[in-house]
Amino acid sequence: MPKIIPDVIQNQTLTLVPAGMPVSDAARLMRERNIAAVMVTDGPVLLGIMTERDITRRVVADGLNPVTTPVGQVMTANPDTLGPDDRPLDALKLMQERRFRHIPVVSAHGGILGMLSIRDLYSFVTAELENNLRSCELYVAGESYGVGP
Template sequence: MPTRPIHHVLAERPFVNVSIFASVREVTRLMQEQHCSAALITEHGVLTGIFTERDATFRVIAAGLDPDATAVGEVMTHKPLTLTEDKPFGHALHLMYENRIRHVPVVDTAGRPVGVVTARDALLLDALDFNTELIRREEITVIL
């Protein structure tokens, strides 16, 4: 699975993509509705930043900012590390591990967002391996 191209991992999964001018409240509501832990922030269609649950917690709530009056462009992480969808998923895992991040935006060659790979995707790999191992053990038990 780590050798699979990222576009296979994304598999038409929805992601939040908003303008830098959207309010923090608007963005977090979209994140909640789409069950996403991050939003990709664009300016003129090109990825400019990323806004995560941690950003909402530390840069907005802890800082005492008004989520209705604060534009997401003011509190996002600027110029996030990105990957293109032709890269292997293992590359995304390595990037997340080395940089201690949980989200990697995936962009096309023009810098437009096409999705986001998350640490949760890595957990899914472990869950699939675990399930395969359980099935194998059950089969061995039946044989014995």
């Protein structure tokens, strides 16, 4: 049974920012790393996440100055999280139900392990579906019939 880690998230570089960082600095970091969300922390503790959507809705649309507005003021606090052993399809269902595009992945003790994006899940699920389809085609064609493991 596939799991979030290591099947979907592998060798991910964590992007953690302090709550006091200006939104403009966090946005530049997001651009440099080509990511759409950052995890907001106080040391090892996850406080929230800030996404491109948060910047648009809570900074730009509200007329706040991104240079003087701290990330902690506009982040999504106490976000839902996933564990490393959670199943990708369960994560996809949660993201669809709650309209999330990013969910932090944390250990049972709250350690930050990664950020799952809808793009990560799409790539994984697509690859899984292609593999399943290929297996079914081989079975129907009789190429895998009676073949041992």
